[in-house]
Amino acid sequence: xxxxxxxxxxxxxxxxxxxxxxxxxxxxxxxxxxxxxxxxxxxxxxxxxxxxxxxxxxxxxxxxxxxxxxxxxxxxxxxxxxxxxxxxxxxxxxxxxxxxxxxxxxxxxxxxxxxxxxxxxxxxxxxxxxxxxxxxxxxxxxxxxxxxxxxxxxxxxxxxxxxxxxxxxxxxxxxxxxxxxxxxxxxxxxxxxxxxxxxxxxxxxxxxxxxxxxxxxxxxxxxxxxxxxxxxxxxxxxxxxxxxxxxxxxxxxxxxxxxxxxxxxxxxxxxxxxxxxx
Amino acid sequence: xxxxxxxxxxxxxxxxxxxxxxxxxxxxxxxxxxxxxxxxxxxxxxxxxxxxxxxxxxxxxxxxxxxxxxxxxxxxxxxxxxxxxxxxxxxxxxxxxxxxxxxxxxxxxxxxxxxxxxxxxxxxxxxxxxxxxxxxxxxxxxxxxxxxxxxxxxxxxxxxxxxxxxxxxxxxxxxxxxxxxxxxxxxxxxxxxxxxxxxxxxxxxxxxxxxxxxxxxxxxxxxxxxxxxxxxxxxxxxxxxxxxxxxxxxxxxxxxxxxxxxxxxxxxxxxxxxxxxxxxxxxxxxxxxxxxxxxxxxxxxxxxxxxxxxxxxxxxxxxxxxxxxxxxxxxxxxxxxxxxxxxxxxxxxxxxxxxxxxxxxxxxxxxxxxxxxxxxxxxxxx
Numbered sequence: 001x002x003x004x005x006x007x008x009x010x011x012x013x014x015x016x017x018x019x020x021x022x023x024x025x026x027x028x029x030x031x032x033x034x035x036x037x038x039x040x041x042x043x044x045x046x047x048x049x050x051x052x053x054x055x056x057x058x059x060x061x062x063x064x065x066x067x068x069x070x071x072x073x074x075x076x077x078x079x080x081x082x083x084x085x086x087x088x089x090x091x092x093x094x095x096x097x098x099x100x101x102x103x104x105x106x107x108x109x110x111x112x113x114x115x116x117x118x119x120x121x122x123x124x125x126x127x128x129x130x131x132x133x134x135x136x137x138x139x140x141x142x143x144x145x146x147x148x149x150x151x152x153x154x155x156x157x158x159x160x161x162x163x164x165x166x167x168x169x170x171x172x173x174x175x176x177x178x179x180x181x182x183x184x185x186x187x188x189x190x191x192x193x194x195x196x197x198x199x200x201x202x203x204x205x206x207x208x209x210x211x212x213x214x215x216x217x218x219x220x221x222x223x224x225x226x227x228x229x230x231x232x233x234x235x236x237x238x239x240x241x242x243x244x245x246x247x248x249x250x251x252x253x254x255x256x257x258x259x260x261x262x263x264x265x266x267x268x269x270x271x272x273x274x275x276x277x278x
Numbered sequence: 279x280x281x282x283x284x285x286x287x288x289x290x291x292x293x294x295x296x297x298x299x300x301x302x303x304x305x306x307x308x309x310x311x312x313x314x315x316x317x318x319x320x321x322x323x324x325x326x327x328x329x330x331x332x333x334x335x336x337x338x339x340x341x342x343x344x345x346x347x348x349x350x351x352x353x354x355x356x357x358x359x360x361x362x363x364x365x366x367x368x369x370x371x372x373x374x375x376x377x378x379x380x381x382x383x384x385x386x387x388x389x390x391x392x393x394x395x396x397x398x399x400x401x402x403x404x405x406x407x408x409x410x411x412x413x414x415x416x417x418x419x420x421x422x423x424x425x426x427x428x429x430x431x432x433x434x435x436x437x438x439x440x441x442x443x444x445x446x447x448x449x450x451x452x453x454x455x456x457x458x459x460x461x462x463x464x465x466x467x468x469x470x471x472x473x474x475x476x477x478x479x480x481x482x483x484x485x486x487x488x489x490x491x492x493x494x495x496x497x498x499x500x501x502x503x504x505x506x507x508x509x510x511x512x513x514x515x516x517x518x519x520x521x522x523x524x525x526x527x528x529x530x531x532x533x534x535x536x537x538x539x540x541x542x543x544x545x546x547x548x549x550x551x552x553x554x555x556x557x558x559x560x561x562x563x564x565x566x567x568x569x570x571x572x573x574x575x576x577x578x579x580x581x582x583x584x585x586x587x588x589x590x591x592x593x594x595x596x597x598x599x600x601x602x603x604x605x606x607x608x609x610x611x612x613x614x615x616x617x618x619x620x621x622x623x624x625x626x627x628x629x630x631x632x633x634x635x636x637x638x639x640x641x642x643x644x645x646x647x648x649x650x651x652x653x654x655x656x657x658x659x660x
Contacts, residue, residue, distance in 0.1 A: 036563040155563050164558045168543060168579040171629075175547035176363040176574055180309040180353055183629050185336045193542035193629045207309070217541075218580060226594065229538045233334060233630050 010059035010158070013045035015079050017065025017072050018099055018127060022144035023090035024048045024064050029147055037151070040158055056082035060157060066092040066099060066127045073124075073133065080134040087153060088130045091143035091248035095215050100127040100251045129251075140165065141196050143213040143248035149198050169193050169217045170210050173201035182209055189234040191244065194225045215249035227253060282496050283472040283488035285459075288346070288392075290486040291429075292320040295390040298482065300427055303359055304392035305352065310338055312352045314359070317392070324349060325468075331437040331511070331622065333631030343463040347393055350437025351621040355398050355550030356391055360426065361405060363574040365418045367557070372566040387422035394430045394455065396448030397440075397621040401550030402428070403454050407613050408553050418572070427478060430455035434502045438511035439622030441635060445514055447619045449506040457482070460499035471499040512622060512635045515642050519616065523607025526641045527599070535637060536595035538630055543578035545624035545632075546601060551617045552576070577601050602634060 014024055028049060030037060044054030061083035067076055080086055088094050096103065102110065103126045111118040130136055140153055149165055156163035166172065170192035174181065182188040182204050190209035192201070196217045203210050216225035231241055245253040285291060295302050305312045306322040312329060323346040330337045331350060341348055370377045394402070406423065409416040433442070433449035442448030451458045456479035459470040471491050474480050546552040556575035561568045575582055578597050583590035591597050609617035618634070625633045 033563060040563055040565070151563065152560075155561055158563070159561045159565055161559065161561070164560065166579065167581055168576070169541070171542040171544050172547070172574075172576070172579070175354075175544065178354070178358065180311050180313065181336075181544070181627055181629070184334055184627050185309070185311045185353065187335075190629075193540040193544070226538075226540050229630055230540055 009040060009042040011044040011054065012041045012154075013056065013058040013061045013079075013083065014043070014048065015045075015061060015063045015065075015075075016047070017063065017076065017093065017130070018068040019065030019090065019092040019097065021048060021064070023093075023142075024062075026089075026145050026147050026150055027062070030151060033151055037154065041154065058083050060085045060087065060154070063088045063093050063130055064090050066096045066129060067124070067133055068099060068127045069123055071122070076130055076133050085137045085157065086130075086134070087138045087140060088136050089140045089142075089145050089150065091141065091213065091215060092127075093130045094139045094141050095249040095252040096127040096129050097143075098248050098250065101246060102127055103251055104254070138163070140198075141214045142198055146198050146200065148200075166197055167218050168197050170195045170197050170199070170201050170204070170214070173197050173199070174204050177201060177205065179204045182207060183233070187235060189236050189240075189244065191230070194227055194230055211244060211247060212253060213248050215252045225253065282491040283474070283483055284491040284495060285470045285472060285486075285488055287320075287467070288323070288470065289320050291482070292317070292392075294482050294485045295392075295427065297485070298427075300388050300390035302390045302392055303356075305347070305349065307338070311336060312338070312349050314352065314354060314356065314393075323347075323393075328435065329437060331439045331626050333439065333625050333633050334628055335631070336626050344467050345435070345461055345463045346468060347431045347459075347461045348435040348463075350433075350435065350440050351395060351397065351623050351626075353623075353627065354548060355401060355621065355623065356394060357401075357405070357550050357552075359387075359389055359391070360402065360422050361409065361416070361419050361553060362422075365572045367570040367572055369567065369569045377568075384417040384421035386425055388425040389422065390427040390429065392429045394428050394451075395433055395442075395621070396430065396451040397433075397442040397445075397619040398550055399428065399430050399451050399454050400447040400619045401621070403452075404551045404613070404615060404617065404619070405553055407615070408551075411613075427482075428455045428457075428475075430458040430475075432458060432460045432499075432503045434461065434506050436506050436510050437622065439625040439633075440510050440620065441512035441514050441622060442620035443507040443510045443513075444516065445616065445618055445620035450503050455479070460503060462495060462499055462502070469495070471495055512620075512625070512633070514618070514620065514635050515639050517642060519606040519638065520608075520610045522638070522641060522645060523603040525645055527603070529641055529644050531637065531640045531644055532595045532599045534640070535598050535632065536593065538632055539594045539598050540630060541578045541580075541594045541597055542629060543576040544627050544629060546576040546578060547574065548623040548627040549605075550619060550621060550623070551605075554582070556582070577604070602637065605634075606638070 044058055061079055091097050107123055107125055111121045115121055140149060153163045179201055183190040188209045191212035192210035194216055195210050195212045196214040198214050292302060302317045303314055304317045305324050306315050306317060307324045307327055312324045325344045325346050326341050328339050328341045329349045330339050366382045368379055368381050370379045409419040430451040432451050455475040458473040461468050461470055554575045555572045557572050559568060559570050577600050580589050591600055605617040
């Protein structure tokens with residue numbers, strides 16, 4: 001997409017699906033840059049900040065959250081239809097989020113335990129990323145996303161250039177800023193070698209291991225990350241390993257469940273659709 | 279410049295370097311490792327500390343002597359000080375009729391590098407060739423390199439992952455130092471036999487009035503360095519690595535490595551000779567200010583070989599093969615030497631302990647088996 005013509009401020013919309021709002025808050029957290037940003041962009045639809053929602057279509061939509069209900073399925077198609085550029089932000093929108101733990105269980109069983117009247121709950125069997133349903137122009141990873149990266153993506157869009165959001169591992173950021181490797185030197189389990197850069201290697205800078213909140217680095221050319229090769233070196237029990245891979249990007253790090261077939265899941269979703277429309 | 283001198287402590291040398299206007303960089307203990315950092319006092323040297331190295335493992339250990347340089351290669355080489363990870367090349371500001379570009383003059387460095395190991399000394403020479411020896415000079419590197427004063431320390435305590443002896447780069451320092459020390463430990467603390475490499479080195483020693491070395495100490499120093507060659511923890515197979523790499527492009531071993539390699543890029547970033555950078559442009563929100571930065575890059579980054587249409591080296595296999603065959607093979611064609619100095623950092627700081635000496639041995643064995651099979655086939659048909 002070319003640079004936005006000078007004169008008219010491009011419009012920005014921010015949308016929320018199944019999520020905690022943390023990534024939207026990253027936009028408000030751009031305190032020092034917020035005035036400059038609103039000088040260049042008209043924030044037309046951002047319910048977290050203002051209940052006054054301007055009419056679409058919008059030049060840029062930031063979408064937070066995963067698709068978890070039949071209503072979400074309709075709404076994400078609407079968002080796509082009214083957005084020139086659709087950018088997904090955060091682990092929920094790009095990987096299904098921590099709520100995608102349901103993909104490895106039976107959501108209807110969960111609902112029957114949690115809710116007094118589970119038949120009122122309209123939900124899909126899986127929590128899925130936005131890109132599974134509509135074309136996405138750019139995915140910004142993180143839980144939450146990084147403020148500098150969000151500004152970089154918006155600035156790049158305004159200038160008509162590609163955003164500088166490298167796809168390499170967190171190790172690049174550690175080495176660039178001079179962090180000592182906590183895994184090799186301290187024996188601290190760290191997912192950094194297989195995790196997408198972007199956070200600036202915050203955790204290792206404070207002596208902690210990376211826990212993968214930016215999801216896997218796609219350094220394997222579209223195949224699964226080489227998690228299997230790293231695990232024996234993390235010196236963790238099977239249970240600890242299971243837990244460390246079962247967080248915000250669980251579907252991206254963990255293998256798909258073997259017990260349930262894709263066809264069954266689609267059938268579940270159709271039933272949920274029927275339930276919701278009743 | 280052949281005088282051999284002796285120092286009983288490094289305090290006077292440190293003070294002389296400071297008087298000459300140098301910032302002294304050297305080994306010191308931080309975060310449970312011996313890192314290279316600016317020394318605000320000579321007491322910051324890691325006296326009495328050693329290291330225990332293994333593939334994917336690094337631990338400090340206490341020594342029962344007061345040696346300051348009885349430790350092998352640490353987490354980083356001198357690369358971050360000479361070939362910095364982030365360099366601003368220029369910035370530009372929008373004017374009424376275009377842009378005003380402001381070049382970023384390279385920041386002149388005046389660094390004294392204290393404790394450069396023979397492997398790392400050779401690595402600096404290799405980066406000199408790459409970054410200043412061709413048609414295009416890296417101005418940032420050149421400025422920092424020109425101002426550097428190098429105090430090498432011969433190796434008397436090689437680590438478990440060291441193999442400089444088989445790469446011909448140590449344990450005795452080759453050319454390129456201003457001063458070279460050999461540390462001798464004793465009951466009165468360490469003392470240092472000093473070889474002078476340059477006039478600049480001689481001037482510094484004149485300043486502190488170093489004594490002529492005791493012949494017994496010189497003999498002992500030489501003997502300890504010679505003996506260190508036999509205590510290397512690793513050995514690179516003795517054969518033409520350049521030929522082996524060229525003949526191994528289709529080896530099955532690359533698939534085996536790809537099963538283990540994380541493509542994380544640590545090997546290239548700790549390697550003292552890896553030099554690749556990328557260039558990126560940034561703009562601010564107003565669109566009135568732009569900057570161009572040079573950043574470390576790595577052949578393990580999927581974007582490194584990205585062209586329109588996709589990544590040329592899309593698989594971990596193709597990236598590891600590129601790294602190793604360049605380092606040990608095509609580096610000879612490009613720069614006239616090997617790109618490996620045997621420091622062993624890529625072995626230690628690989629999170630999954632991939633050991634290039636093991637990989638090379640496996641490639642050698644695979645090539646030998648293939649040759650045997652071909653010979654057997656020839657005989658049976660002949």
